[in-house]
Each structure stands twice: as structure tokens, then as C-alpha cells.
Amino acid sequence: xxxxxxxxxxxxxxxxxxxxxxxxxxxxxxxxxxxxxxxxxxxxxxxxxxxxxxxxxxxxxxxxxxxxxxxxxxxxxxxxxxxxxxxxxxxxxxxxxxxxxxxxxxxxxxxxxxxxxxxxxxxxxxxxxxxxxxxxxxxxxxxxxxxxxxxxxxxxxxxxxxxxxxxxxxxxxxxxxxxxxxxxxxxxxxxxxxxxxxxxxxxxxxxxxxxxxxxxxxxxxxxxxxxxxxxxxxxxxxxxxxxxxxxxxxxxxxxxxxxxxxxxxxxxxxxxxxxxxxxxxxxxxxxxxxxxxxxxxxxx
Numbered sequence: 001x002x003x004x005x006x007x008x009x010x011x012x013x014x015x016x017x018x019x020x021x022x023x024x025x026x027x028x029x030x031x032x033x034x035x036x037x038x039x040x041x042x043x044x045x046x047x048x049x050x051x052x053x054x055x056x057x058x059x060x061x062x063x064x065x066x067x068x069x070x071x072x073x074x075x076x077x078x079x080x081x082x083x084x085x086x087x088x089x090x091x092x093x094x095x096x097x098x099x100x101x102x103x104x105x106x107x108x109x110x111x112x113x114x115x116x117x118x119x120x121x122x123x124x125x126x127x128x129x130x131x132x133x134x135x136x137x138x139x140x141x142x143x144x145x146x147x148x149x150x151x152x153x154x155x156x157x158x159x160x161x162x163x164x165x166x167x168x169x170x171x172x173x174x175x176x177x178x179x180x181x182x183x184x185x186x187x188x189x190x191x192x193x194x195x196x197x198x199x200x201x202x203x204x205x206x207x208x209x210x211x212x213x214x215x216x217x218x219x220x221x222x223x224x225x226x227x228x229x230x231x232x233x234x235x236x237x238x239x240x241x242x243x244x245x246x247x248x249x250x251x252x253x254x255x256x257x258x259x260x261x262x263x264x265x266x267x268x269x270x271x272x273x274x275x276x277x278x279x280x281x282x283x284x285x286x287x288x289x290x291x292x293x294x295x296x297x298x299x300x
Contacts, residue, residue, distance in 0.1 A: 003028065005018055006068045014048060025293075068298030071111055083157075121248075126282060138254075167234060187253065246279060248283075
């Protein structure tokens with residue numbers, strides 16, 4: 001079987017990998033170049049082409065028939081243009097068509113959360129589960145759905161975007177102008193803002209977590225209670241609709257241990273249409289490899 005090529009287009013770097021399908025967890029080649037998005041869309045395209053050339057030279061292989069690529073934002077199935085990207089110069093661009101023309105091969109695109117979910121479902125901690133919901137809770141909140149080893153993109157390309165679900169119509173405003181979304185309430189910056197509003201001073205989330213664990217800072221404790229309360233409500237909506245067998249929590253907020261406690265599982269149980277919560281709630285195992293590994297698995 002042909003080797004699998006994947007590219008992870010990030011805000012600061014573009015990473016490429018080549019995997020052997022027989023041992024996909026051990027890359028044959030892994031290279032990166034800076035994104036340099038401040039130089040514009042045409043420059044990002046040239047960096048992708050440069051990376052493809054570097055990988056080809058490093059491996060001694062010609063470009064394959066298809067390359068998987070993870071992107072910030074999603075490809076709109078109707079217009080074929082990228083949307084919802086925090087790398088602004090990508091929005092409205094025919095990224096897939098352009099990189100295919102630049103490199104002379106087919107590209108399969110998925111957003112970075114989908115690539116994370118696919119990697120953990122096929123190579124990582126959720127391997128073997130029929131359905132996986134991969135969660136990103138960091139600076140933003142996103143997610144991806146994998147069913148029997150395949151990403152589910154959805155009709156509009158937005159399947160898994162649970163961060164934009166409105167939990168509180170009177171809640172804080174998100175970066176997209178909507179009010180009370182999951183992202184506006186439990187993203188890292190949102191939790192830091194909540195703590196600052198309660199305490200009168202700002203701290204990084206890691207320090208807030210430590211203070212909450214010491215039991216000496218009531219505002220820190222309230223911040224983590226807010227996290228678990230709203231996380232349970234938000235993930236409960238996903239469970240009621242999708243009912244995944246495994247939920248993998250990525251991103252900086254996903255590292256907070258309280259999300260995996262029995263107390264949080266009880267809150268989730270109270271939020272779903274079932275007397276018990278049986279799904280696996282898992283920490284990811286692939287670290288920063290998940291994005292680029294998932295991109296390669298798009299063409300498996």
C-alpha cells in the first residue's frame with residue numbers, strides 16, 4: 001500500500017508527515033516550515049508547495065496521488081471556499097483547488113479538530129471505539145466526529161462545532177459576536193476573564209487551577225465549578241444527539257484533571273437522557289502529533 005502523506009496547516013507552522021500504513025504511529029519523515037501568514041495567502045500556498053518538495057526530496061519519493069491536509073477553519077461544501085478560519089487571509093479562498101493546482105495532486109481537507117479526532121480514533125487513545133467525539137478546549141472550542149474510522153464532515157462542513165452552541169443567551173459575547181456560546185463560557189480565555197471578574201485581578205488558567213486545588217481561593221474554585229457545570233451541559237447535548245462511545249478532550253483546558261473526576265461524570269449523567277453515563281472520557285495520547293497524523297489518515 002502507498003505511503004500516507006499529511007500536512008497540518010497551522011497558524012505559526014506547516015508540518016508534513018509521511019506514514020507507512022503498516023506502522024502508522026511511526027513516521028517515516030516529519031518536516032515543518034513556518035506559516036508566515038502575515039505575508040498573505042499567496043505566501044502560505046508557496047510554503048505548502050515548498051514543504052511538499054522538501055518531503056519528496058527527503059524521502060526520495062514523488063508526491064502521492066492524494067495528500068491529506070488539516071486546516072484552521074473548514075471547507076464550505078457549497079462554495080468550495082474556506083470559512084471560519086482564525087488565519088484570516090484563508091477565509092474566502094479556494095484553498096483546496098489552489099493547492100491542487102500548485103502541486104499537481106489531489107488534496108483531502110478537514111479542519112484541525114477533525115484531524116485531532118481522527119488521529120486519536122485510529123492511532124491514539126480512542127482506537128477501537130465505533131464512534132468518537134474529539135474535543136478541543138483551548139483558546140477556542142471545537143470538535144470532530146469519527147464514525148468507524150471516518151470523519152463525519154456534515155452537510156455544511158461544520159459537524160462537531162459544538163463550541164458555537166448557545167448555552168446562555170444572556171452570557172458573555174464570543175469572538176464571533178454570538179452570546180453565551182460554549183466557547184464564550186469555557187474556553188481558556190473565557191475562564192480567565194471570569195476569574196478576573198470575580199477576583200479583581202487576572203491570572204493564567206494554570207495558576208487558577210493550582211489555587212483552586214489548594215482550597216485557599218474561593219474565586220478559583222468557582223471558576224472550575226463553572227467549567228465543570230457548563231462542560232457537563234455542553235457535552236450532554238452532544239451525547240443526547242450523537243451518543244459517542246468515546247470522548248477525547250484535547251486543548252489546554254482538556255488537561256485539567258477535574259474534567260475526568262467522578263464528580264464531573266455525575267454532572268454529565270444529570271444532563272443526559274439516560275440514567276447512567278457509560279462512555280469513555282479520555283485524555284489524548286498523541287500530543288502535538290495528532291494534527292498531522294490525522295491529516296495523513298484522511299487518505300488512508
